[in-house]
Amino acid sequence: xxxxxxxxxxxxxxxxxxxxxxxxxxxxxxxxxxxxxxxxxxxxxxxxxxxxxxxxxxxxxxxxxxxxxxxxxxxxxxxxxxxxxxx
Amino acid sequence: xxxxxxxxxxxxxxxxxxxxxxxxxxxxxxxxxxxxxxxxxxxxxxxxxxxxxxxxxxxxxxxxxxxxxxxxxxxxxxxxxxxxxxxxxxxxxxxxxxxxxxxxxxxxxxxxxxxxxxxxxxxxxxxxxxxxxxxxxxxxxx
Numbered sequence: 001x002x003x004x005x006x007x008x009x010x011x012x013x014x015x016x017x018x019x020x021x022x023x024x025x026x027x028x029x030x031x032x033x034x035x036x037x038x039x040x041x042x043x044x045x046x047x048x049x050x051x052x053x054x055x056x057x058x059x060x061x062x063x064x065x066x067x068x069x070x071x072x073x074x075x076x077x078x079x080x081x082x083x084x085x086x087x
Numbered sequence: 088x089x090x091x092x093x094x095x096x097x098x099x100x101x102x103x104x105x106x107x108x109x110x111x112x113x114x115x116x117x118x119x120x121x122x123x124x125x126x127x128x129x130x131x132x133x134x135x136x137x138x139x140x141x142x143x144x145x146x147x148x149x150x151x152x153x154x155x156x157x158x159x160x161x162x163x164x165x166x167x168x169x170x171x172x173x174x175x176x177x178x179x180x181x182x183x184x185x186x187x188x189x190x191x192x193x194x195x196x197x198x199x200x201x202x203x204x205x206x207x208x209x210x211x212x213x214x215x216x217x218x219x220x221x222x223x224x225x226x227x228x229x
Contacts, residue, residue: 076218076227082112084226085218 038074045081054084091120093224097192099127099183099213102155105198109228110159113196114166116226124170125190126159128152129179149174180216188222195225 014030021028033040045053058069076083098113100106110126117124130148156172163170175182187195200211218225 073218077215080229082226082228084224085221086224087221 037071038078041071041075042079045079050081052082052084053079054086057085057087091122093120093122093194095123095125095190095192095194096120097125097127097183097187097190097195098159099129099179099195099197100155100159101128101213102151103198103200105200105211105228107159107162107198109196109198109226110162111166112226112228114163114168116194116196117168118166122193124163124168125186125192126156126163126170126172127183127186128156128172128174129182130174130176131179132177145176179213180220183213183217184220184222193223195221195223197225197227199227199229 010032014032018028018030031044033044041053041055053075055072055075056069057072072085076085093116096113096117098106098110100110113124116122130145130152132145152174156174160170160172173186175186183195186192195217197214197217198211199214214227218227
């Protein structure tokens with residue numbers, strides 16, 4: 001049940017992202033992975049030899065505007081490739 | 088020419104090989120975005136430095152900072168980029184954030200760790216503080 005709702009949510013989000021990319025004329029490859037966010041992002045980036053990770057400084061959970069989100073923090077600390085944090 | 092997303096790029100340097108790598112990334116980005124580069128060296132002023140040696144110590148640090156900045160400037164000119172060099176004194180992170188606000192920088196590029204880090208797998212203290220407190224986007228080069 002939860003999974004189906006999440007599925008719907010991220011499918012819609014991917015569509016928005018895809019529309020934005022095509023508007024700017026950028027090729028877009030969408031992949032949906034399951035698992036713990038931070039670890040999945042880092043291992044996916046490493047497995048596929050990416051050169052850069054671009055990530056927002058805050059995610060869905062807004063506790064405070066001042067600090068980095070937990071996922072961003074994890075990615076920044078443990079990835080072996082450059083990370084761009086957008087504020 | 089379209090207006091660039093990153094008009095001013097701030098590159099804090101400390102003379103370590105990570106900061107050199109960050110500088111190369113910065114040159115590349117500045118070329119693509121046609122943005123201004125600002126190179127910064129901060130002389131750290133700790134209270135814990137021995138009072139008697141303080142002057143001498145700061146003098147050495149300033150000299151070192153100057154060398155780092157000149158070397159970095161040379162690197163950027165070799166890449167065909169113009170850059171502005173600034174030297175500040177005080178707490179490293181605070182000075183970087185202050186300058187980023189003052190110069191309205193859109194991007195800070197730092198190495199993942201500096202001279203102080205002995206641990207291989209973790210972020211340096213300055214990079215970590217910057218990631219948490221920076222007013223603008225930040226690129227951490229590994």
